[in-house]
Amino acid sequence: MRGTTRTVAMVAGISSVALLAAACGGGNSDKTTSSSAGGKAGGAVTVRGCNPQNPLIPSNTTETCGGNVLDAITAKLVHYNAETGAPENDIADKIESTDNQNFTVTLKKGYKFHDGTEVKAKNFVDAWNYAAYGPNAQSSGYFMEPIEGFGDTQCTGSGDDPCAGAGKAKAEKLTGLAVKDDYTFTIKTTEKVSNMAVRLGYSAFAPLPDSFAADPKAYGEKPVGAGPFKFDSWTKNTEIKLSKFADYSGKFGGKLDGITFKIYQDEDAAYNDVIANQLDVTDQVPSSAMIDAKYKTDLPDRNAAKSVGVIQTITFAPTKVDPNYADPKIRQAISMAIDRDTIIKQIFNNTRQPATGWVSPVVDGYKANQCGEYCVYDAAKAKAKLDEAGGFKGGKMTLAYNADSSHKGWTEATCNSIKGALGVDCVATPVVDFATFRTQIASHKMKGMFRSGWQMDYPSIENFLAPLYKTGASSNDGQYNNPEFDKLINEAAAQTDPAQANAKYQQAEALLAGDMPAIPMWYSTATFGWSTKVTGVKITAFGTIDFASLSLK
Known part of the structure; x- marks a missing residue:
């Protein structure tokens, strides 16, 4: 996931404390979630966000700011259990192998992208080929390396343009991927891979709709996934808005109708907004609030740590x-x-x-x-x-x-x-x-x-x-x-x-x-904090918000 594949944006510090300052007391809460009792269906919440490094293409997002958004709008073959991180089948009905080198993936029928088209085997194969192809310069292309033929999709030149001249990639597609029918494809790896099925819940392995190939740049500004929430808008440096996808057929949808990622330049500002009920959830409690466990006083019964x-x-x-x-x-x-x-x-x-x-x-x-x-x-x-x-x-x-x-x-x-x-x-x-x-x-x-x-x-x-x-x-x-x-x-x-x-x-x-x-x-x-308006706040094993459990009171 975080990428999860993720370079983390989120380890907090305090601006005014020197190394030799007096030590502070306190400790860590063992509470990892709020009660979901009284949660209702519908409504929208706001959560702390930050500026994504790149346009929101799954195979080119390797940091938390963009990754948190993609986690809400994409569905993959595998979903990671919020409590344990253990892989559970999502779009995949079966992922089978007898030798850890040849894998057959069978999809569940009826999964739809937000544009109304059905998720089929070719949407995975095409997406993974795009990620692997060197000239596309996808930062998560490396995750396709175990698949047979990856080396031939890479540019071999040097200098400013390694794909020029003799450095041009020999192939545009991975020989280890093959579509068998609309709901079945196979994966062949160069060597045995002991944890291949576990990897497939990462965002780089998300499927892409047929429309992606027509204009990848436009997709990055308005991504189309198959997850429980669909992308609505992105106001740069301000917010990213998502809404419930009515045709979502998976089991990880939850109760919310909408999520707004409010982009903050300062974690203290986000934290203060949570205290004032101007922000519903922050996944960052600043160190200024850690001193003497101040956050527990600021947010009684509105905090959790894991x-x-x-x-x-x-x-x-x-x-x-x-x-x-x-x-x-x-x-x-x-x-x-x-x-x-x-x-x-x-x-x-x-x-x-x-x-x-x-x-x-x-x-x-x-x-x-x-x-x-x-x-x-x-x-x-x-x-x-x-x-x-x-x-x-x-x-x-x-x-x-x-x-x-x-x-x-x-x-x-x-x-x-x-x-x-x-x-x-x-x-x-x-x-x-x-x-x-x-x-x-x-x-x-x-x-x-x-x-x-x-x-x-x-x-x-x-x-x-x-x-x-x-x-x-x-x-x-x-x-x-x-x-x-x-x-x-x-x-x-x-x-x-x-x-x-x-x-x-x-x-x-x-x-x-x-x-x-x-x-x-x-x-x-x-360490999370939340407003008085929400319940069911759960910290996943990845340190992210579990939107399936979150709801308004």
């Missing part, structure tokens, strides 16, 4: 963009210089868990302490490791963050910790909003370090590793490249025994400690 499949990290710019951080010893030194425990206590009121690796504890296959000593604060060891690398030659270190979410406090605290341990100046650097921030990262114009986060797309250890650190992967923002890591990821995917697959993934994760392409910071707890 551990979710989200991790916060700090990523280093690619070496060719900024060579000052190229030495893994420098990266390891920076990681050891970060006092995670103190930052979590003082800024997040202990509502985060210090990360000891790159995989969230909520998924099967998680192994603790994969980062080892490099994720343990030790100023003396950090300074010694930096000296071993010959010191930092780049002057001051920078840590960039998007200014439309309250990341200022924790990034400043992180820089203070780094400066105190290493004796190197570190500056937290704001970028105006998430869309601009992600664009700079994706175009490899961002130097130094930058905040990064990952919300699982599907509940698998693989999803925290392959999309982020495999060579050429869609969300490999630091352009990490380790052939041994890639080999282990491929070997893990080929396993038919889940335990053996997890063991291989764990071996791959362990390699990241030696290279430190990104610094694990903490595992997240999603």
